Amino acid sequence: MWAFIHKLGSPKWFYRISAKLQPWFWVAAAGLIVTGSLWGLAFAPADYQQGNSFRILYVHVPAAFLAQSIFVSMAIAGLVYMVWKIKVADMAAAVMAPLGAAMTFISLFSGAVWGVPTWGTWWMWDARLTSMLILLFLYLGVIALRGAFTSRDSASRAASVLAMVGVINIPIIKYSVDWWYTLHQPATFTITSRPAMPTEMWLPLLLMVLGFYSFFIALTLMRTRSEILRRESNKRWVRELVEEGQ
Amino acid sequence: MTPKRKQKLFIVLGLVSLAAIAIGLTLYALRANINLFFSPVQIAAGSAPMERQIRAGGMVKEGSVSRNKESLEVEFKVTDYVDDLEVYYSGILPDLFREGQGVVVVGELQSDGRFRADQVLARHDENYMPPEVAQALEEAGYSPADYQAKAAEVGKRLEAQGNAEPSQY
Numbered sequence: 001m002w003a004f005i006h007k008l009g010s011p012k013w014f015y016r017i018s019a020k021l022q023p024w025f026w027v028a029a030a031g032l033i034v035t036g037s038l039w040g041l042a043f044a045p046a047d048y049q050q051g052n053s054f055r056i057l058y059v060h061v062p063a064a065f066l067a068q069s070i071f072v073s074m075a076i077a078g079l080v081y082m083v084w085k086i087k088v089a090d091m092a093a094a095v096m097a098p099l100g101a102a103m104t105f106i107s108l109f110s111g112a113v114w115g116v117p118t119w120g121t122w123w124m125w126d127a128r129l130t131s132m133l134i135l136l137f138l139y140l141g142v143i144a145l146r147g148a149f150t151s152r153d154s155a156s157r158a159a160s161v162l163a164m165v166g167v168i169n170i171p172i173i174k175y176s177v178d179w180w181y182t183l184h185q186p187a188t189f190t191i192t193s194r195p196a197m198p199t200e201m202w203l204p205l206l207l208m209v210l211g212f213y214s215f216f217i218a219l220t221l222m223r224t225r226s227e228i229l230r231r232e233s234n235k236r237w238v239r240e241l242v243e244e245g246q
Numbered sequence: 247m248t249p250k251r252k253q254k255l256f257i258v259l260g261l262v263s264l265a266a267i268a269i270g271l272t273l274y275a276l277r278a279n280i281n282l283f284f285s286p287v288q289i290a291a292g293s294a295p296m297e298r299q300i301r302a303g304g305m306v307k308e309g310s311v312s313r314n315k316e317s318l319e320v321e322f323k324v325t326d327y328v329d330d331l332e333v334y335y336s337g338i339l340p341d342l343f344r345e346g347q348g349v350v351v352v353g354e355l356q357s358d359g360r361f362r363a364d365q366v367l368a369r370h371d372e373n374y375m376p377p378e379v380a381q382a383l384e385e386a387g388y389s390p391a392d393y394q395a396k397a398a399e400v401g402k403r404l405e406a407q408g409n410a411e412p413s414q415y
Binding site: 020045046047048049050054057067079082083084118119120121124125126127161164165167168172179180181183185186187188196197198200201 | 251254255257258261262266269271273277280281282284286339340341342343350365366367368369370371372373374375376377378379380381
């Protein structure tokens with residue numbers, strides 16, 4: 001197990017192993033998202049109060065899950081890079097940030113679209129919405145920090161520290177609806193307790209969440225691979241790879 | 247782990263925990279301001295300011311909604327099951343507004359203790375269910391608070407009976 005993790009830390013090995021893993025995650029992502037969205041949008045029953053507008057949940061919830069998970073992954077990768085100096089971790093953190101920002105934006109936007117018919121407003125400065133907006137700014141900060149330094153080492157370290165400190169926002173997002181009075185309702189879908197919806201509504205949501213996660217893994221593997229090639233372009237194994245390919 | 251790495255790990259963990267403490271204390275100090283709305287109990291206790299824009303939240307009391315037939319004016323009570331707050335409003339209500347539903351009203355508390363709302367927002371809870379399940383639950387005499395526990399169960403029963411008519415319950 002440890003040997004495998006150590007190997008993953010080497011760009012060359014990561015490049016080889018990810019090549020084998022990647023297609024499985026792409027297939028899983030495509031299958032789950034297509035099935036889940038068709039099921040959720042067309043076949044799942046409408047809600048007793050909200051009617052069809054509740055179906056936004058099938059995009060909103062997975063996007064919000066992913067927005068938070070990606071930030072945590074980024075912080076862990078940052079820690080691994082800072083303490084153990086493993087470059088692959090930093091490359092992975094670098095390529096995750098834009099996807100995380102996109103997911104945060106999708107969850108904010110879909111939430112706003114959903115808020116208009118149900119709440120009567122598209123935005124409210126309640127704790128959940130505000131902390132999610134802060135998450136978007138943190139992502140943009142991490143991306144900007146990486147671009148702001150001429151030396152890649154300084155950029156990586158600054159971005160890692162911001163990700164690690166910013167991760168404090170994640171429990172705040174998660175528990176905001178329990179700690180304070182908010183307009184946003186508490187979680188429907190948690191790992192620890194039974195979902196507050198019947199199976200025929202919940203299963204497509206589960207598929208969508210798993211599909212979004214597979215998509216995240218597949219995309220991160222793919223983009224980390226190209227980042228490896230870019231950063232290691234003057235190493236011998238990369239040159240050999242290019243020569244083999246031609 | 248080499249001593250150098252250990253030292254780095256401690257520095258990083260120390261930094262993160264310091265930041266967490268700072269943010270935690272800030273949020274604790276601001277807790278009253280982070281709450282989106284005052285509950286009727288807080289308003290009855292006098293902790294909400296008069297004639298300044300505030301938000302109040304709670305449930306629309308059953309049987310308290312009275313609409314003016316000629317205009318958009320509507321009056322209702324917002325309750326947290328301890329105290330009630332009388333609200334009057336003129337405008338279009340959100341789709342989810344109904345008796346027993348959570349709402350947040352934005353407006354000013356008047357000196358007579360009533361609340362003049364400029365905006366009414368509906369809250370909804372975390373429970374979702376198909377209409378036939380909701381109807382079945384209601385006919386079986388469950389309150390919305392039990393929905394969470396019962397929804398999945400009734401959903402399964404309906405499914406097992408091949409989408410049986412809800413009137414059977």
